[in-house]
Amino acid sequence: MSSYAARRASLIAQMQARGGGVAILPTAPEVHRNSDAEYPYRHDSTFYYLSGFVEPEAVIVLVAGKKNQSILFCREKNSEREIWEGFRHGPDNAREAFGFDAAFPIDALDAILPKLLADQPALFYALGSNSALDAQVQGWLKKVRTQSRAGITAPSSAHDVSGLLNEMRLIKDDSELAIMRRAATISAEAHARAMRMAKPGLHEYQIDAELLHEFRRHGSDFPAYTSIVATGANACVLHYRAGATVLQDGDLVLIDAGCELDSYASDITRTFPANGRFTPAQTTLYELVLAAQHAAIAAIRPGQRFMDGHDAAVRILSQGMLDTGLLDANKVGTLDDVITNGDYRHFYMHRTGHWLGMDVHDVGEYREVNDTTSEGGDKPWRILHPGMTLTVEPGIYVRPAPGIPEQYWNIGIRIEDDVAVTADGAEVMSSAAPKTIADIEAMMRNT
Structure with a gap:
């Protein structure tokens, strides 16, 4: 997993050079073929480039600040679903296997992301690439802004993280x-x-x-x-x-x-x-x-x-x-x-x-x-x-x-x-x- 960790570190360094902040990078959504079946799943290329992780319902969050962090959000272990859909790493195993600093259940995104975005100078995100996540990001930013009376600030600038990653992948x-x-x-x-x-x-x-x-x-x-x-x-x-x-x-x-x-x-x-x-x-x-x-x-x-x-x-x-x-x-x-x-x-x-x-x-x-x-x-x-x-x-x-x-x-x-x-x-x-x-x-x- 050293190549993937090195790529995440490289991206964090580029974020630091731009003043730091938080990057949010989702994998591809599952696409339904009809009412009860999906097309064969294929992960997002950039997500895989940074992680090597191939399961759906996953998001990478990178923090470039006083303490740099690479965090994975993924599906929890579920033995019953594994009978039908196959093996799931789960957050604990995925953190160790893929070299992340931390890993959490995907359902914890709404609780954790506002905390990670608080007092960060910038958001690094590919706006418009995932409409469902776009709405979530707006909700997280709104939640941070509601804490302004407590002296907490939301990111004041945004960068298209795709440009940085595309140059890396080239x-x-x-x-x-x-x-x-x-x-x-x-x-x-x-x-x-x-x-x-x-x-x-x-x-x-x-x-x-x-x-x-x-x-x-x-x-x-x-x-x-x-x-x-x-x-x-x-x-x-x-x-x-x-x-x-x-x-x-x-x-x-x-x-x-x-x-x-x-x-x-x-x-x-x-x-x-x-x-x-x-x-x-x-x-x-x-x-x-x-x-x-x-x-x-x-x-x-x-x-x-x-x-x-x-x-x-x-x-x-x-x-x-x-x-x-x-x-x-x-x-x-x-x-x-x-x-x-x-x-x-x-x-x-x-x-x-x-x-x-x-x-x-x-x-x-x-x-x-x-x-x-x-x-x-x-x-x-x-x-x-x-x-x-x-x-x-x-x-x-x-x-x-x-x-x-x-x-x-x-x-x-x-x-x-x-x-x-x-x-x-x-x-x-x-x-x-x-x-x-x-x-x-x-x-x-x-x-």
């Missing part, structure tokens, strides 16, 4: 990177399994089942997000879900899927032919996307900016669109014109990557929030540092339209990998997933 430590490598490896094996099992005549949902089998077989509890399994024209729908469409001979299959392992996400996309053989038109566009991804990964290293990889990919893709006739140079002009005017967005309409971590679209600012050199306009893009983790996922999506060469119609291709910024460059954590045309065709030929 840089992954060695233990986090180890989990993410393992998650990426499991997901890479799932993509390889999907390629081996795929053939014309199967439904998208059958391929999705192969992914889930491989995730669970290796210890993942959940997919990190709803998997995309899209064949044919469906691959041109960015957030398509696996449906009942049948894989057809000659069509491509785009799979965007990753498992969650120990609360950390992976996120991989591969595109391959249902029959195991790329057509000439598919080969042309696939090699274009792959070249764009190579250029983007090459731009990832300390000191570069977050968008440098995107800019590198856009340049390769835009030139390819001109070379293939997807864009008519007589209408759109030069490569620089295409980039400046955004004409490439007809076929590539999303960013080349995003932060990755405990959430698949992880927390952290994409621009330099503390930059004071820019006057007006946008702040500069974030400078990359070792320990940052992100996806690299260029793509191309061609829908039928007048003036577009027919051989490219309904081709959707995306290639995505999970990348960690290292001291001297980038580590592709998901490299085990077959990616070159030769490797993909060889794997599908040998099944």
Whole structure:
């Protein structure tokens, strides 16, 4: 539990630097599927980042003052409920097991929080993230204010604790990177399994089942997000879900899927032919996307900016669109014109990557929030540092339209990998997933 305790201490130190106060951090609520069942429970990422505690109905309170404290509120032991719902730590056991200074029953929040907030200079809280807790916090503050005649004061300022925690989570430590490598490896094996099992005549949902089998077989509890399994024209729908469409001979299959392992996400996309053989038109566009991804990964290293990889990919893709006739140079002009005017967005309409971590679209600012050199306009893009983790996922999506060469119609291709910024460059954590045309065709030929 030392990593979690160190993170709590780091947050308390940041609170001290801002004058001290009390931070209130809840886990995620349980969500009901219907009147008598809940969805599988998944804790709040930031709550877990600070505690390692996975039970619902829990709140962390951190006090930064003359006496620093980390306090956990959680469900009491209840042998009868444990028969139905499973093990509960209870406050006493949780305090010792998770390294808190104190722990209390969750039902004691209303009695204890006003006392902890009394005479504190500031409240550190993510207002608006939990409406039920928002109401409780207002009630606690109101109760403190009613004691003003006794000389007791309520916090006079508030800070959004999310900003501090998001910056902490943006840089992954060695233990986090180890989990993410393992998650990426499991997901890479799932993509390889999907390629081996795929053939014309199967439904998208059958391929999705192969992914889930491989995730669970290796210890993942959940997919990190709803998997995309899209064949044919469906691959041109960015957030398509696996449906009942049948894989057809000659069509491509785009799979965007990753498992969650120990609360950390992976996120991989591969595109391959249902029959195991790329057509000439598919080969042309696939090699274009792959070249764009190579250029983007090459731009990832300390000191570069977050968008440098995107800019590198856009340049390769835009030139390819001109070379293939997807864009008519007589209408759109030069490569620089295409980039400046955004004409490439007809076929590539999303960013080349995003932060990755405990959430698949992880927390952290994409621009330099503390930059004071820019006057007006946008702040500069974030400078990359070792320990940052992100996806690299260029793509191309061609829908039928007048003036577009027919051989490219309904081709959707995306290639995505999970990348960690290292001291001297980038580590592709998901490299085990077959990616070159030769490797993909060889794997599908040998099944």
